[in-house]
Amino acid sequence: MGHVLLYGLYGNDDVMKCSALMRFIYSFHMPLFIFLSGMVFTPTLLTFANVGLWFRRLIIPALAIGIPYAYITGDDIMRYFTHAYKLGYWYLYVLFSLYIICSCISFKKKKTIIFGYHLTFVLWLFIFRHVYVISDNLRDIFCIDMICNLFPFFLVGNLCKKFNWYNWLFSGESLIVNATIWVLSGKIESGLSLLNESFCTGDMYIVTHILQIMVMLIGCLMTFSHVICVICVAKQLTNSKIQNLLIYIGRNTLYIYVFHYFFIRILENNVMRDWMISNSNVVCDFVISIFPTIIVVGFSLMVTEMAKKNQFIMKYIFNK
Secondary structure, eight states, rough: OOHIIIIIOOOOOHHHHHHHHHHHHHHHHHHHHHHHHHHHHOOOOOHHHHHHHHIIIIIHHHHHHHHHHHHHHHOOOOHHHTTTTGGGGGGHHHHHHHHHHHHHHSSSSSSHHHHHHHHHHHHHHHHHHHGSSSSSSHHHTTTTTHHHHHHHHHHHHHHHHHOOOOHHHHSHHHHHHHHHHHHHHHHHHHHHHHHHHHHHHHSSSHHHHHHHHHHHHHHHHHHHHHHHHHHHHHHHHOOHHHHHHHHHHHHTTHHHHHHHHHHHHHHOSSSTTHHHSSSOHHHHHHHHHHHOOOOOOOOHHHHHHHHHOOHHHHHHTSOO
C-alpha cells in the first residue's frame, strides 16, 4: 500500500508532505520487514558456500529482475548500481549484507552468543556515528546507510528466534507495555532533540555527542516498540482464514517484492494526483489505495505462480 501511494497515486515529492497514512506506514514498515527477516534467519558459519548461496538467492534475483525493470521503465541502468535505493531493489542487497554480518557472530555456547550480540551492538553504535567518513558514492553503492539504520531490528529479530521470545514478545501484556514505551519514547526523543539543539550553539562537543547517541537509541526503541505493537494488533485481529492468506503471502514475499514494481508503474498516473494532494486524509487514502494494492499483489502472485512452473527461472534466477 505504501508503494502504491508513493509511486502510483501521489508521486515521490508530495506523498510524505500530504499523506498522514503514508507517514504512518513508513514509520515502521521497513523496520518491520527487517525484524521479520531476522526472525526467520538462522545464522550459520561464514563460509564461501553460504555466501554464494545467499548471493544466488538474493543478489541474482535483484539483478535478473531489477536490470530489465530499469530498461523497460526507461530508467538509467547505471543508476540501478550507483543509487542507494537501486530503483527499489535495495532491500535484497541490505538483507545479503545483514546475513553476512550476523553469521560473523554465529557461536554455539549461550554465553558466547550473548557476548557476540553485545559486541556487535557496540560496533554498530561506533560505525553508525562515524559512517560519514565513507564517501557518499560508496555508501550509496553498498547501501551502507540503510544497513546501519536497519541492523538493530534484524539483530533483535534474530535474538527472538534464537531465544524463543515469541510468546512473551507478542502477548497482550506486551502490547500494553510497548504502546506505553512507544508514546513515552517519542516524548523523550523530542525533549532530547530540543536539548541537543540548545547545546549545539556552544562549545559542548561531548555533551552534544552523548545527546545525539541518546536520541538515536531512543528513536530505535520507539520504532521497535511500534513494530511490536503492529505485530501484536495484527495477531489479535486475524482469524484462521486471514492467517492462511498471510502465510501464503509470506512464503511468496520475495517474488511479490521483485515483481510488484512493474505493476505499480503500470498503475502510475497523474489523473488523481492533484485531487488527492488537495483532499488527503487517512480514510480517503486507505479506501482509494486498497483496490490498487490488491491488484498489484494479485498480479504479482499470478506471475509468481507462472514463474514457479518454469524450471529455468526457478533454478537460475531464484536458486530453487
